[in-house]
Amino acid sequence: MAIPPFRALARKNSRGADRPIGLWEQALRRFLRHRAGVAASIVFLLIVAVVAFGPTFLVSYDAAFRPMPLQLNQPPSLQHPLGTDEVGRDILARLIYGGRISLLVGLLAMIVSISLGVLLGALSGYFGGLVDGLIMRLTDVMMSVPSIFLMIAFSVFFGPSVRTIILAIGFLNWMGVARIVRSSFLSLKEQEFVTAAHCVGASNWRIIWLHILPNAMAPVVVAATLTIGSAILTETAVSYLGMGIQPPTPSWGNMLKNAQDVIWKAPWVATFPGLMIFITTLCINFAGDALRDALDPRMKL
């Protein structure tokens, strides 16, 4: 996508002179021109809205949770738009309740892993030396184990609850962000504004959080967006394996767990939860991509 020149983006202020606009406002305007990104964001917000307000307006708690022995594995019908599962629960209702869990896990796991990544990356890049060495070796260690192995161990260790899964995904996925933040800090800390801050007596803590970090946020925001998608994929995969969110609490992943047993009789049980995971991550990835183009088209992520 072509990047509009700065002048074209500037807006007149009250005196008719060009008002300079900041990085974030520029980015927002570029983002709004990215049609696929905007469309994806709208679809994503729609999914969030349905999942958030669905239980109030669309489906009942009973339909999602109470087993109905008389209506097992029914194909989609007017009464059950997406059919029923192997114990007779309405799949649409479970999708809505399960979406609450899956989206919540994705969002909170993202917050955990981004916070960890930013904190460790910032310390590592700013202080260098021994701190840097230790943190980077830890990063190497964590990156050498396929996270699914540790995920499973983590979930057996703490017992598979929603909180465990959020923390596990968060603790096992901070390494990429840490490396990005570290490399931004390495170059930013040599800049003059940091020297100036030192000269007026700002503390390290203040310099890290108030002076350097705001300048290193652009790639973090993109990574955060994409991390929600990958966290949702991880949660659903682990729940599918039976080590994640435990029934009767539905998640898009554990709805697929038993689907394989009835795949010959009731293929719709397997179809819809996966479709939701797919559409949601697709939207998040499109939005993240548009965000990257908007913030910095040269960014490699």
Place this chain on the structure above:
Amino acid sequence: MVRYIIRRVLISIPVLLGVSLIAFFLVQASGDPMAVYNANPNISAEDLMRLQRTYGLDKPVHIQYLYWLRNALTGNWGQSFLTHQDVLVMIRERLGNTLLLMGTSFVLTLILSTFLGIYSATHKYSLADYVVTAFSFFGYAMPSFWFGLMLIIVFAVRFKEMGLPSLPAAGMYSVRGEHTFWDLLLHAVLPVTVLSLISVARYTRYLRSSMLEVLGQDYIRTARGKGVPERLVLWRHAFKNAIIPLITLVMMDIPSLFSGALITEQVFAWPGMGRMYWEHAVWVDYPVLMGIILLVSTLVVVCNLLADISYAIVDPRIRLS
């Protein structure tokens, strides 16, 4: 170069020690390996105590870790609490099956993504380019286990219903019948497709952008200007430079290949190493779990080293120091 390699090998020792430390505490502390016997009426409380003493399970975790480490370093990886087989033997039985899946899909991925990536880069903004780009976005967002389930529904369930030649949905060989190569091939089609799709999506996207960047360089214009045939410009001048950043990507993807293998093996009941890990994780059968984790991590560390070395070989501008 040699000094660099030696130093890197030396650095990877503490990394692997770190892996084993974190993994051991997580895995070992996650439950009681003796829980298998709890339901067994033939084993009394004293027997259980004796077993625990035999396996050193009555010692504190850090002592157990040191025992385990000493044994592992001397080549004794222990026995499974479940099957009482040697861990190394068990892994050797399963590793081949996993590598069969991964290797096939890896080769397939490289071939497919090379052609797709180059085609869409040379035909930028054509219909085919849009299709390839859309495909790579889809592959990124696709949950692999769901893709596997959909393939089963279409090619195993629906095809069978319609009387078409269908593919087997699970396992490595048919339950009845001989273990023929053809049978193996039929069983491998679906899992290999699942494993390949996601990597093809990733590599195609990277190769496309990398190719586009290289094709915009001055030396490409020079080559064209002096009349080098387009085919040579593409393959000799552009492609060779475009794959350099991909080497890192390919090597960084090795761990995710193993993760993908675990999930895909589970979907298709493929008797590989990932499935073995899953089967033994619930029982805290830590000798097996540790064996698998360390083997995979070692492979990852080795692949990273190989990536950096091959980086320096293909691109003389990079000096290893």
